[in-house]
Amino acid sequence: MTTSTEMSQLAIVTGASSGIGKATAQRLAADGFHVLAGVRKQSDADKIAEVNIEPVILDVTDQTHIDNLVERVASDPHKRPLRTLVNNAGVAVNAPIEVLTLDDWRFQFDVSVFGQIALTRALLPALLANKGRIVNITSVGGRVAMANFGAYSAAKFAMEAVSDSLRREVEEFGVTVVKVTPGAVSTNLTDSGLAAAARIADTMTPEQHERYDELGKAFTAQAEGFARDGVTPEHAAGVISRAVTARKPKTRYTIGRDGAMFTFMPRIASDRFLDTVLRSQNKSLAKTKS
Numbered sequence: 001m002t003t004s005t006e007m008s009q010l011a012i013v014t015g016a017s018s019g020i021g022k023a024t025a026q027r028l029a030a031d032g033f034h035v036l037a038g039v040r041k042q043s044d045a046d047k048i049a050e051v052n053i054e055p056v057i058l059d060v061t062d063q064t065h066i067d068n069l070v071e072r073v074a075s076d077p078h079k080r081p082l083r084t085l086v087n088n089a090g091v092a093v094n095a096p097i098e099v100l101t102l103d104d105w106r107f108q109f110d111v112s113v114f115g116q117i118a119l120t121r122a123l124l125p126a127l128l129a130n131k132g133r134i135v136n137i138t139s140v141g142g143r144v145a146m147a148n149f150g151a152y153s154a155a156k157f158a159m160e161a162v163s164d165s166l167r168r169e170v171e172e173f174g175v176t177v178v179k180v181t182p183g184a185v186s187t188n189l190t191d192s193g194l195a196a197a198a199r200i201a202d203t204m205t206p207e208q209h210e211r212y213d214e215l216g217k218a219f220t221a222q223a224e225g226f227a228r229d230g231v232t233p234e235h236a237a238g239v240i241s242r243a244v245t246a247r248k249p250k251t252r253y254t255i256g257r258d259g260a261m262f263t264f265m266p267r268i269a270s271d272r273f274l275d276t277v278l279r280s281q282n283k284s285l286a287k288t289k290s
C-alpha cells in the first residue's frame, strides 16, 4: 500500500531492463517510491520510463555510471532521501570448472560481485545518512553449488558473505541489509545462460565433451525447467517489496518453494547426501535430453 512517506523516498533497482529487476522497479513505483531504474541501453530506458520510474544508465562495472548515479541521488530536485538500493543486476556463466577460462570468471565476478560492491560502497554514505536499506538479490546457487554452476555459485556465495559482513557492520548505524534468495524465476536469465553455456561448450576438447556432455544436457533440461516452472518476476517482485518495506525485516526472504528448500537444505544435509541427490537429479535430467 502506498504511503506518503514512501512517495517522498528514492529507491534504486539495478538490472531493471528485464525479469526480476523490471518487475521490482514497477512494483516499488506502485508502492509509491520514486524509482531510479538502472538499465544499460537507451532503448530499455525508453521502455521502462513511467510515472515514478526514472531510468538511469547504469552498467555496474562502469565507475562513471556509478558516479553519475551518486550525483543524481545527491542532487534530487525534491530532496528525497535514498531509502533503498536493490542490487539485482546479474549474469550467469555456466560451465564445468575445467572448461571455464579466467576471463569467464572475471566477467561473472565483475558484474555479480565487484559491480555490486562498487555501487554499494558509493551509495553507502547516502544510505547511512538516511538509515536506508540494502536488498541483495542472491540465489539458491549461493547456498548449494551444483555441478556446472561453479562461477555463478562462487559469485553468489561471495555476495552471501558480503551481505552478512555488511549487515554486521552497519546495522548499529541504522542501515539494514537484507538478502532475497530466489529459486527458479521465469526470466531471460535462462536464455542468456544457455547462450553463454553453448559458447563455452564450443571451446571444449573432444575429451572434455566426453566428460561433460551429459552434464551439459542436464543443465539445458534444468534451465528449460526454470523457464517453464519458475514463479513469475511479478511474484518475485512482491517478495522484494516486502523485504524493502517491512518495518522489521528478516535477514533473508526466499522466493518460491525451491528457494526455501535449497536455502534450508545445506543446514541439515551432509555434503555426501547432497552429492548423491544432485548426481541422480542430473542423470534424470540428462535422460530427458538424450
Ligand SMILES: NC(=O)c1ccc[n+]([C@@H]2O[C@H](COP(=O)([O-])OP(=O)(O)OC[C@H]3O[C@@H](n4cnc5c(N)ncnc54)[C@H](OP(=O)(O)O)[C@@H]3O)[C@@H](O)[C@H]2O)c1
Pocket (backbone or CB within 6 Å): 014, 015, 016, 017, 018, 019, 020, 021, 038, 039, 040, 041, 058, 059, 060, 061, 088, 089, 090, 091, 111, 115, 137, 138, 139, 140, 181, 182, 183, 184, 185, 186, 187, 188, 189, 190, 192, 226, 230
Ligand atoms: N531467474 C532466476 O531463476 C534467478 C534465480 C536466482 C537468482 N536470480 C538472480 O536474480 C537477478 C536478476 O536476474 P533475472 O532472472 O531477472 O535475469 P535477467 O532478466 O537476465 O536480468 C538481468 C539484469 O541484469 C542486467 N545486467 C547484466 N549485466 C549488467 C551490468 N554489467 N550492469 C548492470 N546491469 C546488468 C541485465 O541488463 P541487460 O538487459 O542490459 O543485459 C538485466 O537487466 C540476478 O542477480 C540473478 O542472479 C535469478
